[in-house]
Amino acid sequence: MEEHIIKELEYYGQMLENHFHDMTDIEFTVENGKLYILSARAGKRTALANLRIVISMFCEGKISVSDVFQKLPYQQVISFLDTEVISNEHELKQIGQGLPASGGVASATVCYTALEAENFIEQKKEFVFCQVELSPEVIHIVMSMYCRGIVTARGGMTSHAAVVCRGIHKPCIAGIGDFNEIRDLANLYKNEVTINANNGSLYAGIGIIKKKNTNLIEIKILHELLLTVIKYNIITPEICPLIWRLWDVIVLNKRYGRDNTKQLVIKNENKYISFKQPEKSEIDSILLKLQCMTNSGFIVEDLIGFLFDELSAQVPLGSHYLYTRPLLNPMDAIEYSEKGTDVKYSGVQLTGVEFFQINKFIDFLLDIYSIKIYFSTAFYDYDTPEGLKNNYGPLNYLDYTNPHGESLIINNYDAIKIAVYINDVLVLPEELPKVYHLLRRRKYHWTWYQDNNVSKIMIVDYLKTNKFKEGKRTKLYFLCEEMHLIQDDRITKTGVSLLEDKKVENRNNIDYILDQVLLRGCNDNSSECNDFSILIQRKDFKDLIALELYEYYFWDERHEFDLQLLKEIVESVATYLSNPDVIKQIEAGMLQNIPSTLVLSCIAAIWAKLKTMEKKKKNSKEDDSSWLRIQENIKKIDKEFTNHDYVLTEEIETIFGTSREEIQPLLKLGGCKCYVHKNRSIWIKVGIKEERVKEILKMHHFKYKL
16 A cells, blocks of 8 residues: 555544544555545444453543543453453363353363263362253253362363353353363373463463453553542543543442342231331322433442441441331332333332431531432333233332331332432432532542541531520531531521431540440450251251241241141251261362252252142242242352351352342351351351461451361
8 A cells, every 4th residue: 555545544533533432444446546535434343342442542642531531341351350360271282172152261170971060060069061062951060159160072162161251241152062082182191271362372280360451451440540530520420430430340339230139028018117108199209200311320320339338337237217217118119101102111219218317427428417319210011921911020118027127129220210309309300410429429538527627526516505595606516517517596407317326426535336235235255156067957957947048938838748848858868968078168168168069959940849739820920939949048158168268247148239138048058157256246157267267366356266
């Protein structure tokens, strides 16, 4: 190509990049020495390439700060931050090369038959599954949490194995060829293999897998940019929620998009405690106040999540009724769409939640006593079998399992419209992003106490002693007036909220700490320990566990055979844990997972039989099955204990997305140890060695003696 054509193409390329503020793909042709631009469009690229291009264009001054955050979807950032690589790949011996059918890396023992794989699953050992082709009969093996990756001899990028693995985000190499040579080479390395499904390479030996992109220079630049933007309020309404989403992902390591799997529980004897359902006219009035705004779903989810996180850090999670309550029952605030209209969804649901007495618990929100959030979401009519009622979803609903008052289970944050009240004042939609930003920013950059040389304790004591009524206009008077704690020598709603006693305030003065120690009692007794791998051998504990499962899972339709089946499952687990070989594995620290496979196989057999019963066909929905709820929770526990060796009782609801009452009987069934010290408890999975147990308890300030 002639030199003047190249220079001309570079000129137009720069012009188009400046115009679109983006990397540009250009189609062109040259005829008779003349350049013709045929088309131009924003270039497609991977998540990592997108980050590098966006940061480069920002550093070159071609795009603004606002453009940076609008061009970096947080899910895309999550994707490449979670990308794994094999750090010692150059040290491994390559024994095969195929097609990268589903990206990812994995390292485990290799197996070649379904029977062998099922033995690995039963023993809770990870494996790489090698097959000539993937057949539907072995899909349950592929979906097992112990199956780390798939290798097939035949097939390509659109083979059954490739499609299935991409759907469940599991590494897969397809079309690797004859297994005979691979089998012989792997055997020399104790049948341990490593697969790199990003490039289709299969290695002998165990690879060291690490996160790939956390230390990228572009991530560090983005981190610094976030710090600057938040500190100096360089925001626009469009990018405000995007900034904080990226902050949560990069700085707080928070992940979005996890579905809430907590089940709806209805007990007729429960009465409303935390609120009174508004009249229909009040609900209609609320709906009229809702307004549309850009990124309303982000604002709703992130604001609620932020307040929950901050308040939960000060108040025990089980005491959430002390600071939050639903404003209405969302199941009674549904408007269905009329048939024949152009509306694509089946109806709209109104959800409302209030955070109250915020200033009592969160120091940097001293001037806020209440935040009310109303939002409307769309729901859809899913296809259901004949004879069943319409199955709508996703829906938000009340959680009646809280003994102190109802809480909300929010399955849908895709807000159509939104209304936020702060101190009972409606925030205008155009102001809401800025207000949200300033609320979150306060956590890191609110210096009001330092600037005025005052503390929250001084403010509270000043209000409690009514010194502001003495008529003296002291510094504290003006500071309380500035924060709207007093007005015209009278305490305001904000001040009352700050003083109302809930006996949970986080104070750090010596008198308060000593009073709390004396109240709880001071002793050096070690933590009480219940080892359920041993206790489950006793008949009274077997019956107790079975009854707990029956109480918390079979609340709707009780059948005597359900309790009998539960007793049989508990008996099977007790027999398994009393096996001498299993006991040796526990003592040696080799068995470090709950006997989930045994429980799941029992439930699978039970549910397969129940589905054939006529009553189950006509009157039950599969998703409503108590047995399937037990199965799902067992899988959650198994997954959690694959990555961690303990769980705090106070974190159960957050981790598993369901109530403690449902999880704790399953932890007992799994043979966990439960350590209790005063009003706190911790669950440690079966088979953890004494040294590690001592380390865990010490970390969380539990008394422990060998």
